[in-house]
Amino acid sequence: MKTTLIKASSRGHAFHGWLDTHHTFSFANYYDPNRVHFGALRVVNDDIVSGGEGFGTHPHDNMEIVSIPLYGDLAHKDSMGHTEVIKSGEVQVMSAGSGITHSEYNANEYKPVNFFQIWVFPDKKDVEPRYDQRAFDTVHSKNQFVQIVGPKDDPTNTGLWIHQDAWFNMGNFDKGVETTYQIKKKGNGVFVMVVEGEFTVAGQKLNHRDGLGVWDTDSITIAADSENARILLIDVPMEF
Incomplete structure (x- = not known):
């Protein structure tokens, strides 16, 4: 068995006023050659976005993207025609594939949203982009x-x-x-x-x-x- 430990306090960190973000792996202005990815896992970002703020429209391609709100609600809009709100207890997946654009905003004006955004390298490139989301009872399903x-x-x-x-x-x-x-x-x-x-x-x-x-x-x-x-x-x- 081999292990690698990443303490929370050692993660990359950036504070932009409206965004308080921690990066488990190298991302944006944070770079550590020993923390670029873990196998096919490329990004684990722990984002807190202030009320009414968010990420404007931006592109992605050839990445599997999983978003998990921990508290609050995340508003999503993309070039595939989806306009959704992802709530705490729900999970969102996107296959960026051949290319998409999307935006993510805090759906609430006066309270923050905290979510994990996770990127996984796909097993094939340039697939047709797709979107899905679903609610899961991960809180009340105790001890499993x-x-x-x-x-x-x-x-x-x-x-x-x-x-x-x-x-x-x-x-x-x-x-x-x-x-x-x-x-x-x-x-x-x-x-x-x-x-x-x-x-x-x-x-x-x-x-x-x-x-x-x-x-x-x-x-x-x-x-x-x-x-x-x-x-x-x-x-x-x-x-x-």
């Missing part, structure tokens, strides 16, 4: 993982789908609960992000927004060390 994203061609996938052999799972655990996560595919690794609370993962103590990459193993042990501890697992190919 809820799969929120999986591969297009996985018949067991119960979440949204993307063009990559990647699986996203979220779980809300009571203190003292321990579980084992089986990595979905040989050659994959798992990037763990603590959303809330404290965990011990693969023997490593993790706190709020700490990240841990684990690979060269078939499974990892996960133990909740605090009440209402919430965690995100991103299972991705290490070679792609």
